[in-house]
Amino acid sequence: MEVAGIISELYDVAVLPGVRRPMALGFKSDEISRFVTIEYPNAPPVFQPFKAAPAAQTAPRQPAAAPGYRFQMSVDMTVTAVLQQYHPLTFPPLAEQLRGRSLREPLVTAVARVGDEPIAMALAEIAPDNAGAHLLSCFVATAHRRHGIATRLLAHLQQALAQRGLRYLDLSYSTDWPSLPVVEHFLARYGWLPPQTLLYQYKVTYDIGSAAWLHDAPPLPDGCELFPWSDLQPAKHQSIQRKLKTGECPANLDPFQADAHLAFNSVVLRHGGDVAGWMVTHQAATDAIQYTSFFLRPDLQRQGLGLALLAAAIRPQVDSDVPYGIWQVAASNEPMLAFVRRYLQPYAMKQTERRVARQVLGGE
Numbered sequence: 001m002e003v004a005g006i007i008s009e010l011y012d013v014a015v016l017p018g019v020r021r022p023m024a025l026g027f028k029s030d031e032i033s034r035f036v037t038i039e040y041p042n043a044p045p046v047f048q049p050f051k052a053a054p055a056a057q058t059a060p061r062q063p064a065a066a067p068g069y070r071f072q073m074s075v076d077m078t079v080t081a082v083l084q085q086y087h088p089l090t091f092p093p094l095a096e097q098l099r100g101r102s103l104r105e106p107l108v109t110a111v112a113r114v115g116d117e118p119i120a121m122a123l124a125e126i127a128p129d130n131a132g133a134h135l136l137s138c139f140v141a142t143a144h145r146r147h148g149i150a151t152r153l154l155a156h157l158q159q160a161l162a163q164r165g166l167r168y169l170d171l172s173y174s175t176d177w178p179s180l181p182v183v184e185h186f187l188a189r190y191g192w193l194p195p196q197t198l199l200y201q202y203k204v205t206y207d208i209g210s211a212a213w214l215h216d217a218p219p220l221p222d223g224c225e226l227f228p229w230s231d232l233q234p235a236k237h238q239s240i241q242r243k244l245k246t247g248e249c250p251a252n253l254d255p256f257q258a259d260a261h262l263a264f265n266s267v268v269l270r271h272g273g274d275v276a277g278w279m280v281t282h283q284a285a286t287d288a289i290q291y292t293s294f295f296l297r298p299d300l301q302r303q304g305l306g307l308a309l310l311a312a313a314i315r316p317q318v319d320s321d322v323p324y325g326i327w328q329v330a331a332s333n334e335p336m337l338a339f340v341r342r343y344l345q346p347y348a349m350k351q352t353e354r355r356v357a358r359q360v361l362g363g364e
């Protein structure tokens with residue numbers, strides 16, 4: 001039995017004799033125009049949208065059929081449904097991805113089954129601009145690898161996305177994935193645009209506790225004070241929101257992203273009553289804190305305040321039982337890269353790159 005999407009009430013369940021996959025689509029939502037299912041084990045996918053979908057400009061590739069597998073698309077999955085039904089078939093694990101941010105529903109899935117058992121899944125999230133999608137996960141159970149399953153899952157997924165009018169599919173991946181050679185071979189083989197390095201990631205250890213700059217920060221200039229983010233008054237939240245709206249603070253440094261996972265060592269810098277900087281951190285895993293958003297008002301930069309802000313956030317972690325700090329710096333942010341290379345990289349046990357690749361889908 002497969003129940004996808006939000007069910008508020010389920011009653012009088014009956015089994016229909018002789019019917020293999022009874023299904024009812026409601027008229028209240030637009031689900032009826034979006035639902036697509038592919039149930040033909042050895043045949044190319046058949047799409048039967050109820051509403052005319054925009055035609056794809058480029059025909060998606062059709063890999064050779066692997067016998068015994070059947071593929072099923074769903075374009076209206078909730079996060080809860082994916083977690084309940086397919087979590088072991090996600091990589092990176094979906095629960096881990098949800099620690100960093102919330103996902104936009106509905107999600108799109110392509111699932112491969114043997115009999116009724118799901119053995120592989122590709123999962124995509126529609127981008128906020130509704131022009132493309134992000135591939136969140138693609139996973140094939142070990143026993144079924146190297147049978148072209150991932151290739152077919154992605155072909156199905158791409159075709160469904162193109163039929164919905166989406167123009168691109170992005171994949172963001174990390175150079176420390178065990179499957180890196182397979183992933184990059186796949187991208188090159190199946191016509192993805194060349195990957196770009198988006199950001200550098202450093203995994204810093206407890207050793208940073210020995211850094212002199214962590215303890216020898218000069219006194220703060222008059223009118224400046226550092227205090228925990230949790231002590232920030234709600235009225236000050238509004239002043240930060242204003243800074244984000246006016247562009248005074250770049251949107252990618254939004255300190256409210258992933259609020260639910262805020263870590264204990266987030267700190268704020270106040271200058272003359274104004275919130276002038278912050279280092280906002282998140283619990284990325286039980287053993288790691290991610291240093292997510294580091295902002296300092298431009299007129300206060302280059303006075304040692306950045307280092308003081310950093311030290312105020314790092315010191316409580318060094319005194320805690322969370323051993324790792326994760327730092328991410330955009331590849332385009334040269335000044336910050338230079339800063340991180342000087343002060344943090346010496347204590348990094350691991351350095352990885354986050355790369356992004358794009359497949360042009362041809363939807364309109």
Ligand SMILES: CC(C)(COP(=O)(O)OP(=O)(O)OC[C@H]1O[C@@H](n2cnc3c(N)ncnc32)[C@H](O)[C@@H]1OP(=O)(O)O)[C@@H](O)C(=O)NCCC(=O)NCCS
Binds near residue numbers: 138139146171189
């Ligand atoms: C990466 C993964 C999804 C590939 O699944 P799969 O069904 O085995 O892949 P396919 O059989 O469709 O193979 C795709 C291509 O990669 C190649 N490939 C797959 N596994 C390989 C391996 N272990 N070594 C070398 N090449 C490999 C295939 O030969 C094929 O290339 P080709 O078309 O040029 O012959 C699977 O290994 C997996 O689930 N890994 C763990 C999760 C993961 O890392 N996912 C990536 C997230 S996007």
